[in-house]
Amino acid sequence: xxxxxxxxxxxLMLTSASGPLLAGYYEQGRQFYVxxxxxxxxxxxxxxxxxxxxxxxxxxxxxxxxxxxxxxxSAKYFNEATKIKNTTGKFLRNAYWNLIVLAEQKGDYxxxxxxxxxxxxxxxxxxxxxxxxxxxxxxxxxxxxxxIDLYKKGIEKKERGSIEExxxxxxxxxxxxxxxxxxxxxxxxxxYKKGRTGEAASYLREITSRIPYYxxxxxxxxxxxxxDQSYSSAITHFSKALEFGFISNxxxxxxxxxxxxxxxxxxxxxxxxxxxxxxxxxxxxAVKPLILLSAIxxxxxxxxxxxxxxxxxxxxxxxxxxxxxxxxxxxxxxxDWRYLTYFDRLFDTIKENKDECQKYNKTFxxxxxxxxxxxxxxxxxxxxxxxxxxxxxxxxxxxxAKSYFSMKKYDEAIDVFEKLSLKNDDxxxxxxxxxxxxxxxxxxxxxxxxxxxDNYRQLAEKDPQLSRLLKEIEKQxxxxxxxxxxxxxxxxxxxxxxxxxxxxxxxxxxxxxxPDTEVNP
Numbered sequence: 001x002x003x004x005x006x007x008x009x010x011x012l013m014l015t016s017a018s019g020p021l022l023a024g025y026y027e028q029g030r031q032f033y034v035x036x037x038x039x040x041x042x043x044x045x046x047x048x049x050x051x052x053x054x055x056x057x058x059x060x061x062x063x064x065x066x067x068x069x070x071x072x073x074s075a076k077y078f079n080e081a082t083k084i085k086n087t088t089g090k091f092l093r094n095a096y097w098n099l100i101v102l103a104e105q106k107g108d109y110x111x112x113x114x115x116x117x118x119x120x121x122x123x124x125x126x127x128x129x130x131x132x133x134x135x136x137x138x139x140x141x142x143x144x145x146x147x148i149d150l151y152k153k154g155i156e157k158k159e160r161g162s163i164e165e166x167x168x169x170x171x172x173x174x175x176x177x178x179x180x181x182x183x184x185x186x187x188x189x190x191x192y193k194k195g196r197t198g199e200a201a202s203y204l205r206e207i208t209s210r211i212p213y214y215x216x217x218x219x220x221x222x223x224x225x226x227x228d229q230s231y232s233s234a235i236t237h238f239s240k241a242l243e244f245g246f247i248s249n250x251x252x253x254x255x256x257x258x259x260x261x262x263x264x265x266x267x268x269x270x271x272x273x274x275x276x277x278x279x280x281x282x283x284x285x286a287v288k289p290l291i292l293l294s295a296i297x298x299x300x301x302x303x304x305x306x307x308x309x310x311x312x313x314x315x316x317x318x319x320x321x322x323x324x325x326x327x328x329x330x331x332x333x334x335x336d337w338r339y340l341t342y343f344d345r346l347f348d349t350i351k352e353n354k355d356e357c358q359k360y361n362k363t364f365x366x367x368x369x370x371x372x373x374x375x376x377x378x379x380x381x382x383x384x385x386x387x388x389x390x391x392x393x394x395x396x397x398x399x400x401a402k403s404y405f406s407m408k409k410y411d412e413a414i415d416v417f418e419k420l421s422l423k424n425d426d427x428x429x430x431x432x433x434x435x436x437x438x439x440x441x442x443x444x445x446x447x448x449x450x451x452x453x454d455n456y457r458q459l460a461e462k463d464p465q466l467s468r469l470l471k472e473i474e475k476q477x478x479x480x481x482x483x484x485x486x487x488x489x490x491x492x493x494x495x496x497x498x499x500x501x502x503x504x505x506x507x508x509x510x511x512x513x514x515p516d517t518e519v520n521p
Contacts, residue, residue, distance in 0.1 A: 024048065026057050038064045055080075055087025059095050066098065075102050082118065093123060100131065109135060113213035113244050120246055129246055132213065139211040140182040147176035151183050163190060181207050185217065197224045208237070215245025219255070231262035238262075253282040260292050269296045287317045294326055303330050319349045321356060325363060332366060340374070343367040351386045361391050368399055377403040398426060405429055410437040428456055435465035444469050 029044030062077035154169030170183035188203035222237030263272035280289040290313035297306035328342030350356035404413035431446035
């Protein structure tokens, strides 16, 4: 046997000196490793990974450095083994556990948890989850038995639904040991569910500072900051939860979406888009990530990309008011008449909801004006009639009157016009409506008020109904002027006659005057 081993070692030495004549570098390294020739084994494994990245070679390099007490180098090689796809399963698992042990020996518990998380994501090894849970429990727990007993009684009350009694017992437990984190977590979560976010946050901040890898506490605290619009702090805690926690896809979706919204409100659009993309990848049927992505694209003036994103959302949820509004708004900005289609759909979707209608009031004014410009008068009136009265502005009412006129519904047009204080152009149209509905006196009254403006006179002359009334007005005016002239002439003639019959010295006073001589009877 000794002769065989001696010959084998000689062959290995030969092959290592002259290249891989009989076997590859990795196989040679394994042989040297078996016979504890670690320096030669290291040499062969390094050549193996230099020639072609080899996960198993990295694993054995890690083992060699660990055996020789080079723990930093060992961790480096084990880490490489976990990154390469061709690492054999048992070596891959051992590489992760070696990394965990090495980190724990250094007291680097954050790295222990991160490695466990990576191992779970990669291999779904339940031992990795249990390792993290044990570390968290260790951080939450105490050695004070009295505090533990009160805490357990509190848990029993909580499970029976006696929340207030449970909280009282948890506080009693803290009276025995103020550093006991388990009851603090229970009190925090009870306050969080009751909406007492300030109280909850004070406990959760202490817990996350002492157990930075406690994902559940980070999620709750992040959500409190998110609700308070403290977006930077929310991002910090949600990131910690994703880094350390065993998060389900549904929970990761929620966290990614909230982080995307938080980054958006912090004006970090690139990171917001990254998280929104992640949320979309986790839930392809959800519309919210797409709406957020489109908002980012609109902010960045990438309108074509935003349209594609929104149209995908529209296919998923055809009655989403925000999606319809955003698509319509982009088309409107691009002077594309397709905006009418989407604003119409928006109106039909929310017309029964007064609060929603109020929110899109300006949009409906644009829609009504668009239909007026396109001569879609029936649709225009359908929209106006369905709007709450409080939303029907002067401009909308005026367009309704004009649309009735264009539809030759003159009585309806008059009813609406008469509700408004009109400018001259609109007053002229009202005059036209009066003329066409047989209301001659009202039409003539308006014409009379506009006669002094040459442009309205010219317009009236071109209008068949108004031109006739204009002639009547002019004829009536001439008649009135003739009568005035005649009356003036008569006045002058009468004055002349009076002047001709009066003495030069003026009239005689026949009562007081006396004759020059007195005559006796």
